Amino acid sequence: MPRAKGVSHQVLIALLVRGFGAGASFALSLVVARVLNTTEAGLFFIAFTIVSAGSRVASMGMPTAILKVVGANEHSDWGLINNVIGVAHRRIAAIGFLVVCVASWLSASIANYIFGKPMLATLLPITSLCVFLLALLQVLASAIQGRHRAGISSFVLNSVFPLVIIIGTGILVALGLSIDARSLVLLLVSGLLVALAIASIVWWRDSRSRWTPFAKPDVSFNRSVIYLSPIVIMDIVVQWSGYFLGSAMLSSTDMAIFSTAQRTAMLGSLLLIGVNLVVAPKFSAAFTKSDMRQIKQLSRQSNRLMLIAATPFVALILAFPSMWMGFFGAEYERGSALLQILTLGQFINLLTGSVGYLLMMTNHERDYRNIVLLTGPFAIGLAFVLTNFFGVVGAAIATAVAVATQNLLAVYMVKKRLGFNTLSFFSP
Numbered sequence: 001m002p003r004a005k006g007v008s009h010q011v012l013i014a015l016l017v018r019g020f021g022a023g024a025s026f027a028l029s030l031v032v033a034r035v036l037n038t039t040e041a042g043l044f045f046i047a048f049t050i051v052s053a054g055s056r057v058a059s060m061g062m063p064t065a066i067l068k069v070v071g072a073n074e075h076s077d078w079g080l081i082n083n084v085i086g087v088a089h090r091r092i093a094a095i096g097f098l099v100v101c102v103a104s105w106l107s108a109s110i111a112n113y114i115f116g117k118p119m120l121a122t123l124l125p126i127t128s129l130c131v132f133l134l135a136l137l138q139v140l141a142s143a144i145q146g147r148h149r150a151g152i153s154s155f156v157l158n159s160v161f162p163l164v165i166i167i168g169t170g171i172l173v174a175l176g177l178s179i180d181a182r183s184l185v186l187l188l189v190s191g192l193l194v195a196l197a198i199a200s201i202v203w204w205r206d207s208r209s210r211w212t213p214f215a216k217p218d219v220s221f222n223r224s225v226i227y228l229s230p231i232v233i234m235d236i237v238v239q240w241s242g243y244f245l246g247s248a249m250l251s252s253t254d255m256a257i258f259s260t261a262q263r264t265a266m267l268g269s270l271l272l273i274g275v276n277l278v279v280a281p282k283f284s285a286a287f288t289k290s291d292m293r294q295i296k297q298l299s300r301q302s303n304r305l306m307l308i309a310a311t312p313f314v315a316l317i318l319a320f321p322s323m324w325m326g327f328f329g330a331e332y333e334r335g336s337a338l339l340q341i342l343t344l345g346q347f348i349n350l351l352t353g354s355v356g357y358l359l360m361m362t363n364h365e366r367d368y369r370n371i372v373l374l375t376g377p378f379a380i381g382l383a384f385v386l387t388n389f390f391g392v393v394g395a396a397i398a399t400a401v402a403v404a405t406q407n408l409l410a411v412y413m414v415k416k417r418l419g420f421n422t423l424s425f426f427s428p
Contacts, residue, residue: 061228070146096132161191345400
């Protein structure tokens with residue numbers, strides 16, 4: 001039975017690929033900040049955040065459930081794997097159709113009354129299509145990840161569409177054409193279609209893969225989805241409540257600065273995502289074999305790698321926030337304090353390790369669901385109060401505190417259910 005030996009090598013490869021995706025994401029933020037004024041940039045970042053958060057809601061936790069199924073059954077039951085992927089595609093297609101119809105019909109009302117940004121109305125129908133496309137991409141990327149192909153999974157999910165947007169923007173600039181937020185959202189559609197095509201080729205070129213459009217729902221899969229759906233929603237609330245409440249209460253300029261600060265702060269947490277690409281399916285496989293020792297080894301080994309890799313990066317951001325924000329333009333430098341606050345919250349997220357996946361891959365979805373059901377409303381209330389009193393700085397503080405609280409509660413639950421502390425980095 002494979003042990004944690006060799007995981008470091010796999011994690012390093014995943015981190016290299018994920019680092020490339022992080023670089024592409026950072027470059028995309030730079031391009032947006034440079035080619036658009038702060039008002040248009042703010043509108044694009046709001047639309048992009050709607051796509052990121054909305055796609056996770058539309059997928060209803062199915063990517064994580066698929067990751068669990070594929071990780072546990074890759075060498076045994078491809079009938080089950082094909083079945084759950086067919087069910088996921090059918091459900092997301094239905095949800096996507098509904099989302100596109102509602103967004104197209106009520107775009108003006110959503111833009112005016114929810115976000116207080118009338119100019120956002122023209123972006124929402126295209127944005128809703130992106131929500132559907134990204135949800136489909138997340139399902140395929142999770143299935144690929146479950147087969148322990150972390151590198152290609154990360155590439156199709158995180159690198160392809162930013163590269164398409166950057167290249168497309170360069171072409172538009174070279175042709176002397178005007179660029180606005182709508183242009184970049186249309187390029188996002190193109191990028192997601194390219195990424196979906198690549199992911200589809202990777203998945204269905206395997207002879208074991210079968211297209212099953214009339215697949216029947218699996219009982220255990222449905223149970224996982226029932227637990228994971230509220231987890232996904234509340235996880236988004238914790239991560240993005242400060243941003244969405246700020247979008248409704250603050251100017252587009254403030255939100256452009258907040259978004260660049262948050263996306264820069266999250267570069268460090270991409271290390272955690274890269275590690276999760278490798279260890280999440282291994283957690284599921286080890287739990288299937290009742291090998292708790294391997295789960296503990298994998299967790300501690302990956303946590304040590306993240307601590308070593310993330311500390312220098314976080315130190316650079318905390319020491320030179322103005323330099324980082326200055327990359328986006330002089331007007332963004334006033335977001336230096338936001339960057340420091342958000343980076344501290346993400347650093348705690350890194351220190352706690354893969355606690356969410358540890359619980360979800362070991363049949364403790366219910367415990368993690370209870371944690372996020374507690375921290376989600378807490379995040380909303382905190383964001384509303386602090387944003388109201390302290391503006392964009394309050395939104396940043398609320399986001400950092402909510403993220404840290406959720407992960408520390410998950411550390412406690414891992415200790416209670418699995419018997420070890422993920423913060424004990426160097427325990428033998």
